Amino acid sequence: MAMLHQGTRWVMRVSRLRAFETDAGRERFVAAFEDRQLTASASRLSRWEYGHSRGSHRLLRAYEEGTGLEPYLLFAVNDRQRRIAEDRFAGEPSVDVVQAVEAEDVYEILDRAVTARPVSGSDWYAMAAFAVANGYFYLTPANTRLLARRLIVELARSIGTGYLLRFEALHLLASMSRLDNAMLDELTAMISAGTTGMFGDAVSLILRSDPEVGRKLAEQLRTAESPVARQGYEWITEILRDRAPLPEPLLDRGEVAARREHLCQDLPAWAEAHLEVEVTKPLVDNALGGRSRLVRHEASLLMMTAGVQDAINGSLLDAFESETDPVWRTRLANLNEYLIPPPDPERLETLALAEQDPEVRRALWNSRAHARIPIEPGPGVLAQLADPTAQGGVTMALGLSGSIDQQLLDRPELEDVRGMLAWWRSQGPALRL
Numbered sequence: 001m002a003m004l005h006q007g008t009r010w011v012m013r014v015s016r017l018r019a020f021e022t023d024a025g026r027e028r029f030v031a032a033f034e035d036r037q038l039t040a041s042a043s044r045l046s047r048w049e050y051g052h053s054r055g056s057h058r059l060l061r062a063y064e065e066g067t068g069l070e071p072y073l074l075f076a077v078n079d080r081q082r083r084i085a086e087d088r089f090a091g092e093p094s095v096d097v098v099q100a101v102e103a104e105d106v107y108e109i110l111d112r113a114v115t116a117r118p119v120s121g122s123d124w125y126a127m128a129a130f131a132v133a134n135g136y137f138y139l140t141p142a143n144t145r146l147l148a149r150r151l152i153v154e155l156a157r158s159i160g161t162g163y164l165l166r167f168e169a170l171h172l173l174a175s176m177s178r179l180d181n182a183m184l185d186e187l188t189a190m191i192s193a194g195t196t197g198m199f200g201d202a203v204s205l206i207l208r209s210d211p212e213v214g215r216k217l218a219e220q221l222r223t224a225e226s227p228v229a230r231q232g233y234e235w236i237t238e239i240l241r242d243r244a245p246l247p248e249p250l251l252d253r254g255e256v257a258a259r260r261e262h263l264c265q266d267l268p269a270w271a272e273a274h275l276e277v278e279v280t281k282p283l284v285d286n287a288l289g290g291r292s293r294l295v296r297h298e299a300s301l302l303m304m305t306a307g308v309q310d311a312i313n314g315s316l317l318d319a320f321e322s323e324t325d326p327v328w329r330t331r332l333a334n335l336n337e338y339l340i341p342p343p344d345p346e347r348l349e350t351l352a353l354a355e356q357d358p359e360v361r362r363a364l365w366n367s368r369a370h371a372r373i374p375i376e377p378g379p380g381v382l383a384q385l386a387d388p389t390a391q392g393g394v395t396m397a398l399g400l401s402g403s404i405d406q407q408l409l410d411r412p413e414l415e416d417v418r419g420m421l422a423w424w425r426s427q428g429p430a431l432r433l
Contacts, residue, residue, distance in 0.1 A: 002095040004048070004055040005081035007302050008074060010279045013049040014306040015067035017270035029066035036062045050276055057100045070161050070433060071122040075129065076168035077305060083171070084298060093129040093172060106130045113150060114143045120433045121158065121165030124151065128169035132176065139178070147173075148182035152190075157400065158431045159370050160340040161305060174213070184213065188220050251327070256289035259328070263312045263319065271311045280308060288331050296334060304338040317347060326357065333363035337370075345371035352397075353380040358389060365393035369400035372430055377408050391417050399424025
């Protein structure tokens, strides 16, 4: 039986209370527990959610099925929470899956992974957890690199909970030496080839959350003669420096609290669920006022997983548009990236086209991409595609929304960005699951 971390238990409680808003949701939850020979009594639920009992594969799968969460999402959340709490790379899943996952199913997933057939984020996690728990995986060297590259590329295309599941699967597989080396080789090749713009935050966050990977990559690139590889080395060392304590200015706590209260004024009761301590408001405070991007990312990701982001969506863009302080505009734009799908893609597109700040513009385009509704390449979009300082965000948005066609690729003024556009087109739109 595994320890369930506070963030995991909070997602369990919030998701259950949200399901209990309707009779149908309550019935589905109780049925999921009965199917797994568990009792969904008030006292038992309280013990699990308040940390007085340890978790198991059977329990977490019952919660996932009963609340509509993707399979293995709570497992991935708990892995992530353990890594944050212990500040170390975890080489095994935090909740045992070996007794419940069949080897035949895992190798069927593996066969799909190395033959370019669909593999969901849940499949990736189940395969990785099984492989790591058993300590082996029968892979040829060619398939090892293929698996590493596919997972990194899919991570770049994933949004929402599909991203979280693949990210944790990557961390588990990287604990196996052959796959760790393959991942380093693939990341080195991507950086050396100058293609990191295609992968954006996915690669960046790998390096931020696992500094050992960053150090190994930096060592491989440090003596490289290629100018692009040298730039990659400088980029990685900058990311590693960003993990240092207090990398950003401290925001006034009163201002953080005031903005949080404004955003949370209409939160439903399920979204404000407490455990042994209050959780929701401190998470919003971290998402807005955290002193590093990684702290803000983790808080926002947890709120997104629990569906709390949906409950504040009506005021996020309003707050952003009324804000004049550049730091707060950036924080609000970043927070909006975790609202999937966004409720007003046209408004996001208009704001992204008018935005001058590079980070805010990137965040707005990333939010727009999560709508998976095609973007019309009008004059404003074409102007940003031709601008080296703006093309990264809009290119990714076009790719994730499935908006790149041959007509766009053939435009003569887009020579510098054509390779990146072609890559996104070849990969297909965003992966939600």
